[in-house]
Amino acid sequence: MEGVAALERDAQLMLRVREGDESSFALLLNQHRRPVVHFLFRMVQNRAISEELAQEVFLRVYRSRGSYQPTAKFTTWLFRIATHVALNWIRDGKNERGHKSLEEEVIEGVGRQIPDRRPTVEHRMLTDVRLDEVRRAIDALPAKQRAAVVMHKYHELDYDRISQALGISESALKSLLFRAYETLRERLSHLA
Amino acid sequence: MICLSKNKRDTAILLEYCAGTLDIERAGALENHARECAECRALIAAQTKVWRALGELAVPEVSPDFDARLYARIAREGAASPWRRWWPSLRAWSWKPVLAGIAAAAVVAVGLSLYLPALHMPKSQDSFQQLRPDSVDVEQVEVTLEDLDMLTPPAAYTGKL
Numbered sequence: 001m002e003g004v005a006a007l008e009r010d011a012q013l014m015l016r017v018r019e020g021d022e023s024s025f026a027l028l029l030n031q032h033r034r035p036v037v038h039f040l041f042r043m044v045q046n047r048a049i050s051e052e053l054a055q056e057v058f059l060r061v062y063r064s065r066g067s068y069q070p071t072a073k074f075t076t077w078l079f080r081i082a083t084h085v086a087l088n089w090i091r092d093g094k095n096e097r098g099h100k101s102l103e104e105e106v107i108e109g110v111g112r113q114i115p116d117r118r119p120t121v122e123h124r125m126l127t128d129v130r131l132d133e134v135r136r137a138i139d140a141l142p143a144k145q146r147a148a149v150v151m152h153k154y155h156e157l158d159y160d161r162i163s164q165a166l167g168i169s170e171s172a173l174k175s176l177l178f179r180a181y182e183t184l185r186e187r188l189s190h191l192a
Numbered sequence: 193m194i195c196l197s198k199n200k201r202d203t204a205i206l207l208e209y210c211a212g213t214l215d216i217e218r219a220g221a222l223e224n225h226a227r228e229c230a231e232c233r234a235l236i237a238a239q240t241k242v243w244r245a246l247g248e249l250a251v252p253e254v255s256p257d258f259d260a261r262l263y264a265r266i267a268r269e270g271a272a273s274p275w276r277r278w279w280p281s282l283r284a285w286s287w288k289p290v291l292a293g294i295a296a297a298a299v300v301a302v303g304l305s306l307y308l309p310a311l312h313m314p315k316s317q318d319s320f321q322q323l324r325p326d327s328v329d330v331e332q333v334e335v336t337l338e339d340l341d342m343l344t345p346p347a348a349y350t351g352k353l
Binding site (some may be wrong): 054 | 203205238239241244247249251252254255259261262265348
């Protein structure tokens with residue numbers, strides 16, 4: 001069958017999961033665990049919650065194996081589920097986090113990516129403040145704008161796939177991204 | 193000519209340029225234009241700053257026991273009763289459209305229950321006009337009476353003498 005032969009690898013794996021092949025699910029999990037957890041971490045800014053939500057995402061993937069149809073790219077489908085889970089969590093007001101958790105994450109070293117071979121206390125504090133500001137600026141975006149920016153910036157998904165994941169048109173997505181980046185430019189304009 | 197400040201549709205170009213994914217030709221055109229347009233220059237600088245700042249944020253590694261926890265949940269779910277298995281999905285499902293549909297159906301039902309009986313009830317004076325004896329066609333009355341005679345069984349059939 002031409003259609004099946006043309007299917008992407010992940011969709012084929014998912015079809016095998018549908019047939020009861022558990023090892024294919026393990027392969028999918030191995031492939032997409034990090035991107036999904038990282039996407040959710042950027043959405044909720046909390047490690048434990050992002051992992052909890054990621055578990056929910058993979059649980060839903062597993063639950064829906066019986067009815068899976070490869071109508072879209074697997075990652076688009078996966079990110080649609082992840083976005084849905086994240087937006088639900090945010091909508092339900094479960095993101096009542098204090099500033100403490102942000103600080104804790106910074107202390108754990110999560111917030112740093114710049115090579116910092118000889119960090120003085122002052123330099124480290126400045127970096128932490130800067131990263132905290134960036135994190136807060138993202139956190140302050142409306143949930144859909146945040147999801148769009150995260151998928152666009154960190155997961156390098158194209159407009160077509162982001163719009164599918166968010167369930168909006170491509171033109172609506174462009175407008176969403178325009179507003180989100182405009183807000184970020186304003187909020188982060190004072191950064192060096 | 194590409195002027196980002198004048199044409200909002202070119203936002204995609206700005207984002208692609210800062211992400212380094214814009215094709216060389218259009219990137220060159222944008223750079224040439226930005227040399228002469230201070231507004232576009234400022235916009236590119238601001239977006240580049242945001243792009244870099246976002247890039248500085250790191251993410252934590254996934255916990256080593258992530259898979260084990262997930263498989264334990266899958267196993268628990270497999271062992272649970274069907275109702276308990278579907279309950280999280282039902283809870284997570286958006287009921288808003290269903291509730292809106294039920295509300296709309298209720299409004300229609302109430303409307304119909306008020307409107308339909310009114311159709312079958314005799315309406316004030318107009319209805320009485322139709323029932324007035326002088327407005328009844330005599331010929332039609334005779335036909336009706338004949339029909340009644342035909343329908344009435346003969347005395348032999350009723351058992352009466």
